[in-house]
Amino acid sequence: MSTQKKELAVAALKNGTVIDHIPADALFEVVRLLQLADSEMQLTIGNNLPSSRQGRKGIIKVADTEFAESTLNRIALIAPTAKINVIRDYEVVEKRAVELPETLIDVVRCNNPKCITNNEPMASRFEVVSRDPVKIRCHYCGHTQL
Amino acid sequence: MQQVSTTFHFHNMETGSLVSIDNLSKEEILKILRTAAYFEEHPNQKILDGKIVATLFFEPSTRTRLSFETAVQRLGGRIIGFSDPAATSTSKGETLKDTIKMVSNYADLIVMRHYLEGAAQYATEVTDIPIINAGDGANQHPSQTLLDLYSLYKTQGTLENLTITMVGDLKYGRTVHSLLMAMRHFNPTFRFVACKELQMPEFYKQFCLDNGIQFTEHEDFNQAVIDTSDIIYMTRVQRERFTDIMEYEKVKDLYSLNNAMLETSRQNLRILHPLPRVNEINRDVDDNPKAYYFQQAKNGLYARQAIICRALGIDLPVK
Numbered sequence: 465m466s467t468q469k470k471e472l473a474v475a476a477l478k479n480g481t482v483i484d485h486i487p488a489d490a491l492f493e494v495v496r497l498l499q500l501a502d503s504e505m506q507l508t509i510g511n512n513l514p515s516s517r518q519g520r521k522g523i524i525k526v527a528d529t530e531f532a533e534s535t536l537n538r539i540a541l542i543a544p545t546a547k548i549n550v551i552r553d554y555e556v557v558e559k560r561a562v563e564l565p566e567t568l569i570d571v572v573r574c575n576n577p578k579c580i581t582n583n584e585p586m587a588s589r590f591e592v593v594s595r596d597p598v599k600i601r602c603h604y605c606g607h608t609q610l
Numbered sequence: 611m612q613q614v615s616t617t618f619h620f621h622n623m624e625t626g627s628l629v630s631i632d633n634l635s636k637e638e639i640l641k642i643l644r645t646a647a648y649f650e651e652h653p654n655q656k657i658l659d660g661k662i663v664a665t666l667f668f669e670p671s672t673r674t675r676l677s678f679e680t681a682v683q684r685l686g687g688r689i690i691g692f693s694d695p696a697a698t699s700t701s702k703g704e705t706l707k708d709t710i711k712m713v714s715n716y717a718d719l720i721v722m723r724h725y726l727e728g729a730a731q732y733a734t735e736v737t738d739i740p741i742i743n744a745g746d747g748a749n750q751h752p753s754q755t756l757l758d759l760y761s762l763y764k765t766q767g768t769l770e771n772l773t774i775t776m777v778g779d780l781k782y783g784r785t786v787h788s789l790l791m792a793m794r795h796f797n798p799t800f801r802f803v804a805c806k807e808l809q810m811p812e813f814y815k816q817f818c819l820d821n822g823i824q825f826t827e828h829e830d831f832n833q834a835v836i837d838t839s840d841i842i843y844m845t846r847v848q849r850e851r852f853t854d855i856m857e858y859e860k861v862k863d864l865y866s867l868n869n870a871m872l873e874t875s876r877q878n879l880r881i882l883h884p885l886p887r888v889n890e891i892n893r894d895v896d897d898n899p900k901a902y903y904f905q906q907a908k909n910g911l912y913a914r915q916a917i918i919c920r921a922l923g924i925d926l927p928v929k
């Protein structure tokens with residue numbers, strides 16, 4: 465696919481959000497996190513597209529939707545390479561990387577089977593204790609993972 | 611590589627809940643210990659008159675429950691609750707949240723023990739009444755840590771600059787981990803005595819390094835270690851912890867203490883053990899004045915009276 469054609473595909477969105485450079489194996493996890501299955505907006509989801517940096521990448525385009533920064537940052541743990549493009553009237557008005565927040569609520573499951581979060585209908589909660597490499601600590605049981 | 615931070619962010623100050631020993635500042639720890647000392651002198655006080663304390667034991671623990679319930683009774687409070695989860699709606703699939711909300715309608719304070727880790731923290735988030743964690747799985751058991759601290763404080767006259775030798779199962783031993791972390795305020799020196807399989811986890815050694823706490827590790831429970839200790843904290847080495855039974859048979863007696871080993875020890879040395887013990891402390895130590903594990907358990911009563919008063923915001927005439 466030529467660069468020109470790719471840009472055209474992005475530009476085809478009049479208003480909305482493009483999430484690009486998602487690792488291919490994280491695409492559907494991102495779809496789940498953003499609850500796109502419930503969205504009634506026009507959606508384009510592509511996966512295993514060639515990428516010079518990542519080999520294969522995924523892309524999500526959602527028409528007429530802008531997500532809160534905190535919502536998008538929730539994907540930082542599973543798709544740290546993702547880039548956000550906000551489109552208004554065919555123009556990219558904002559382009560940025562996702563940033564790992566200090567607290568992750570209901571993003572990942574705790575690895576500890578004896579953790580309360582795996583046994584009660586409730587949201588998981590992690591505090592980021594280290595960013596490089598990423599290490600998160602369960603707010604409830606104290607286990608560290610990743 | 612960036613260093614892993616070992617400081618935590620649990621705050622339940624607004625209600626007086628006690629979920630983890632990390633909830634407490636140095637000043638708060640000392641205040642609880644002074645309050646415990648006050649209760650040791652005046653154990654029977656009617657300061658909980660009209661208060662109802664719920665003891666919810668989702669996992670049975672007779673020792674801890676009796677200690678908490680005695681603490682409440684001696685202060686003149688009343689108790690509701692359960693000691694066997696099989697008799698409750700939890701066994702019918704009721705969520706923890708619903709049980710806590712229901713009990714919150716009746717009680718002024720909840721003391722809870724649960725087999726799941728993080729259960730007490732979650733309970734504080736679904737109710738406005740204070741929660742005291744009486745053990746959540748392998749995670750936290752702060753009243754045990756406070757009774758341990760009270761035992762150190764009482765027998766040594768201070769918590770500062772003590773040399774503490776921890777022996778036995780340092781890998782899975784929740785009590786030694788919590789004690790280690792609580793002591794960070796008091797400039798301790800630690801000796802970790804354990805076999806290879808049960809050594810102090812890397813996380814806690816890093817915690818010591820981050821907090822400027824000196825420690826040494828020993829596979830050999832030798833005389834030099836014993837003779838330079840102020841406190842020896844013994845723990846049980848459990849057969850279940852070993853994948854190789856031969857390994858257990860080889861080490862089980864290496865980390866046990868008998869009276870002869872104490873002959874040249876310091877006068878102020880005291881032997882602690884969270885109990886129950888099996889054979890890691892020989893019965894011939896029991897009559898040695900340096901044996902402190904039975905009084906240690908009794909100190910749990912005073913420490914728990916102090917924790918209950920803090921939870922309910924009751925101030926006592928202590929310095």
Ligand SMILES: [Zn+2]
Binds near residue numbers: 602604606607
């Ligand atoms: Zn957890």
